[in-house]
Amino acid sequence: MSANRWLATGNFFTTYQEEQRTFITNLDRLIFSIFLLILFTWPIFFPLNRTYMLVINNILVAVIAVLGLNLVTGFAGLISIGHAAFMGIGAYTVASCSRVLGDSHILITHFWPILILAGGAAGAITGAIVGLPSLRLKHLYLAIATLSFQMIFEWAIKFLTFFNQGQTISVGRVMWFTGEIGREKHYVFWYYVTIILIVVLGFGIRNLFKTRYGRALVAVRDNDRAADAMGMHPGFTKVYAFALSGFLAGVAGAVHAFLYKGAGIESFTLHHSITYLAMAIVGGLGTLNGSFWGPAAIQMLNLQVEKFSEYAGNYLPSAMNLATALRPFTFGLVIVLFLMFEPRGIANWWRITKSYTKTWPFRY
Amino acid sequence: MKGNELKVKGLKGISQIAITLVVGMALIGMASLANAGGKVYKIGLSLAITGPTSDAGNPYAKGVEDYFRFVNDTKLLGDDKIECTIKDDQYQTDVTKRNFEDFLDQGIVFYLNYSTGSTLALKKDFDEVEIPVLPASFHAGNVEDSKYIFLPIASYSEQTILLAEYIVKNNKGAKPKVAMFIHPSAFGRGPVSDLEKAVAAGLGIEIIEVVEHGKDLDNTAMLQRLMSKGVQYVLCQTIQSPVATMLKDAARLGLTAKIFGEAGKITFLGAHYTGGNDLIDLAGAGAENFFWTTSYTITSEPGAGTDAQLSLAKKYGRDDKAANSHNYANGVMVAQVATEVIRRAKEKGVEITKKALYDELNAMNGDKAYQPPTTVGPVTYSATDRAGVDSLQIYSVQQGKFKKIGEPITSEFIKKIK
Numbered sequence: 001m002s003a004n005r006w007l008a009t010g011n012f013f014t015t016y017q018e019e020q021r022t023f024i025t026n027l028d029r030l031i032f033s034i035f036l037l038i039l040f041t042w043p044i045f046f047p048l049n050r051t052y053m054l055v056i057n058n059i060l061v062a063v064i065a066v067l068g069l070n071l072v073t074g075f076a077g078l079i080s081i082g083h084a085a086f087m088g089i090g091a092y093t094v095a096s097c098s099r100v101l102g103d104s105h106i107l108i109t110h111f112w113p114i115l116i117l118a119g120g121a122a123g124a125i126t127g128a129i130v131g132l133p134s135l136r137l138k139h140l141y142l143a144i145a146t147l148s149f150q151m152i153f154e155w156a157i158k159f160l161t162f163f164n165q166g167q168t169i170s171v172g173r174v175m176w177f178t179g180e181i182g183r184e185k186h187y188v189f190w191y192y193v194t195i196i197l198i199v200v201l202g203f204g205i206r207n208l209f210k211t212r213y214g215r216a217l218v219a220v221r222d223n224d225r226a227a228d229a230m231g232m233h234p235g236f237t238k239v240y241a242f243a244l245s246g247f248l249a250g251v252a253g254a255v256h257a258f259l260y261k262g263a264g265i266e267s268f269t270l271h272h273s274i275t276y277l278a279m280a281i282v283g284g285l286g287t288l289n290g291s292f293w294g295p296a297a298i299q300m301l302n303l304q305v306e307k308f309s310e311y312a313g314n315y316l317p318s319a320m321n322l323a324t325a326l327r328p329f330t331f332g333l334v335i336v337l338f339l340m341f342e343p344r345g346i347a348n349w350w351r352i353t354k355s356y357t358k359t360w361p362f363r364y
Numbered sequence: 365m366k367g368n369e370l371k372v373k374g375l376k377g378i379s380q381i382a383i384t385l386v387v388g389m390a391l392i393g394m395a396s397l398a399n400a401g402g403k404v405y406k407i408g409l410s411l412a413i414t415g416p417t418s419d420a421g422n423p424y425a426k427g428v429e430d431y432f433r434f435v436n437d438t439k440l441l442g443d444d445k446i447e448c449t450i451k452d453d454q455y456q457t458d459v460t461k462r463n464f465e466d467f468l469d470q471g472i473v474f475y476l477n478y479s480t481g482s483t484l485a486l487k488k489d490f491d492e493v494e495i496p497v498l499p500a501s502f503h504a505g506n507v508e509d510s511k512y513i514f515l516p517i518a519s520y521s522e523q524t525i526l527l528a529e530y531i532v533k534n535n536k537g538a539k540p541k542v543a544m545f546i547h548p549s550a551f552g553r554g555p556v557s558d559l560e561k562a563v564a565a566g567l568g569i570e571i572i573e574v575v576e577h578g579k580d581l582d583n584t585a586m587l588q589r590l591m592s593k594g595v596q597y598v599l600c601q602t603i604q605s606p607v608a609t610m611l612k613d614a615a616r617l618g619l620t621a622k623i624f625g626e627a628g629k630i631t632f633l634g635a636h637y638t639g640g641n642d643l644i645d646l647a648g649a650g651a652e653n654f655f656w657t658t659s660y661t662i663t664s665e666p667g668a669g670t671d672a673q674l675s676l677a678k679k680y681g682r683d684d685k686a687a688n689s690h691n692y693a694n695g696v697m698v699a700q701v702a703t704e705v706i707r708r709a710k711e712k713g714v715e716i717t718k719k720a721l722y723d724e725l726n727a728m729n730g731d732k733a734y735q736p737p738t739t740v741g742p743v744t745y746s747a748t749d750r751a752g753v754d755s756l757q758i759y760s761v762q763q764g765k766f767k768k769i770g771e772p773i774t775s776e777f778i779k780k781i782k
Contacts (some may be wrong), residue, residue: 049465049466049469050465050468050469051462051465051466051469054461054462054465055462058458158548165549165550165553166549166550167481167484167485167549167550168457168481168484168485170487170488183492183493260458260461260485261488261489262485264457264481264485266456266457266458266481267457267458306452306454306459309414309452310413310414310451310452324414324415324418324454326414327414327415327454
């Protein structure tokens with residue numbers, strides 16, 4: 001390790017522990033601390049209106065979901081096309097409580113953190129069950145198994161009266177130490193909740209990869225027979241990858257239900273599953289920071305395309321409905337372009353930028 | 365000399381200051397004159413301009429936009445203007461929610477919503493911010509446990525029950541066997557339980573089957589099944605495209621009744637969003653003898669209302685498809701109601717706020733009922749009446765055009781089951 005704990009040029013480690021450090025230098029730690037401080041304080045100094053806070057919250061909820069998807073698809077190499085359904089499990093866990101107990105029951109208003117964890121737990125259990133076919137199936141066949149879960153989920157929600165046949169089930173406002181979180185503070189409050197969740201879960205995943213359980217995910221992805229020969233259990237690893245991914249998706253879904261004050265099937269369809277997959281690909285599969293870049297990039301792109309197609313809708317002939325086609329066309333194009341020219345996603349740009357600053361002002 | 369120069373310089377300085385002051389005052393005066401041009405009342409509309417159901421949303425948006433332009437251009441509110449922001453939500457509730465928050469940030473006093481799903485999902489938000497809302501959805505559930513949602517016309521339930529009453533009145537022979545063909549959502553399912561209640565209350569039909577359609581491109585099997593069960597009438601509560609597919613299949617199989625209630629054949633009937641010119645475009649000759657109900661006047665039955673609709677569309681350069689759409693009329697009508705409540709509140713000299721407009725809507729009854737030219741009856745609201753136009757007109761397709769059948773009527777059984 002470099003003698004200077006504040007600056008380090010290049011990679012030089014004398015122990016495995018040094019290489020596994022979350023922050024290589026004190027400067028890294030300081031920059032991250034400042035970044036966190038900014039994340040927690042900017043809404044106080046630069047308050048945004050509710051619309052933009054909702055957009056930001058949407059991105060943050062997607063970050064939690066894509067962290068989960070990246071675990072199962074990026075790190076463990078198991079394609080999942082049912083991620084929105086796992087989110088839906090979390091959301092409908094909260095919504096079911098609301099339906100049975102009433103949307104302003106004390107469990108929802110006061111014990112909402114427990115409900116968020118319950119959403120995660122429900123997602124984890126479902127993930128483990130859906131992950132069982134991964135003991136026998138691989139690649140595209142496994143993808144089809146997760147797709148069928150998505151279909152079953154949508155069908156069940158749309159046709160069971162308990163779930164209001166897919167129409168929104170209302171979830172009440174929550175309480176904090178200062179009292180009920182009203183309209184004015186709603187989005188700022190959920191911004192802080194989501195940020196805290198992301199920090200905790202992000203560090204959790206970062207530390208997971210320092211353990212044998214985390215490394216087993218990557219080993220099974222790269223070669224499950226070799227991993228088996230090395231003493232790992234590929235079957236168990238795959239199932240627990242799905243369970244972990246389901247937990248994160250469930251947490252994201254539960255937060256979504258509280259954020260939107262309700263859960264409806266419209267937010268957890270196949271289209272959303274594919275969008276989360278696109279976020280993971282564009283951000284960078286198998287990278288932790290890709291889970292942050294992808295949702296931000298896709299959501300911002302979505303907003304711009306939305307504005308453009310709305311504008312185009314006023315001028316393109318309505319009979320042909322060309323404006324409707326602009327959104328899927330743009331999404332498809334972005335994913336294809338990323339796969340062609342930057343398959344490692346935006347995370348790779350971040351890696352290049354970091355390695356450049358590491359050696360600066362030297363070229364090598 | 366020096367003294368004179370100083371004097372001249374001093375005078376120059378004073379005159380420069382004076383000119384600056386005069387110009388400044390003039391600018392301030394002009395600015396205040398500009399402000400005196402009138403007030404601006406903000407309204408928001410979120411709907412599907414693209415995505416699912418945009419075939420209805422697109423002309424609807426144009427109707428709203430054109431009428432508010434007309435209000436401003438012709439100074440219907442004097443110097444005051446209506447500023448209506450229209451945003452596309454692609455028929456997604458999450459996007460509608462974002463649009464609604466955006467409108468609230470802009471300070472709207474009246475809100476126009478679109479889909480059943482988003483109206484139900486945002487119901488609590490409307491109550492929280494106490495804003496009057498006119499949705500494009502006529503789902504009866506919209507107004508349950510809600511103070512601020514007002515349906516523009518009779519609910520889908522009322523439309524369906526009225527069609528069932530029409531069947532009972534005109535059916536010859538035994539108790540008519542009816543099937544329902546509905547959209548797989550709250551929009552489609554809403555009237556089913558209400559119709560069942562009406563049957564329980566004595567409406568003389570037998571509901572044989574309720575079919576929730578998918579995205580089938582062929583309905584042969586379903587139609588044959590209905591025939592085998594002796595179904596004579598199919599009541600549709602969905603959008604135009606699945607109805608058109610079914611009508612084409614029925615025509616191909618020779619199952620469509622040539623006259624209402626023809627024995628051994630099926631007569632098709634539908635509520636507001638099943639019909640209109642788009643249905644004829646999609647189903648072609650298969651649409652012949654399709655029976656449809658709505659509270660709007662339609663351009664194939666010319667009158668003062670449709671003339672006004674067509675001239676408005678022409679004034680703002682709309683194509684024939686939009687100009688003749690009943691959804692364009694639908695958009696014009698909600699804009700007319702919003703304008704009317706603003707006009708009435710202004711007339712009273714009260715400040716235009718959400719509450720003032722809400723109060724005006726609730727007072728719109730009796731001799732204060734409002735008669736827009738685009739509907740077949742007056743718009744009435746009160747604290748207990750949340751459906752605007754209660755009268756419904758039945759139309760049927762005759763030689764490729766929707767034609768009126770009789771005069772506007774109201775449902776009897778809807779009152780019994782309320």
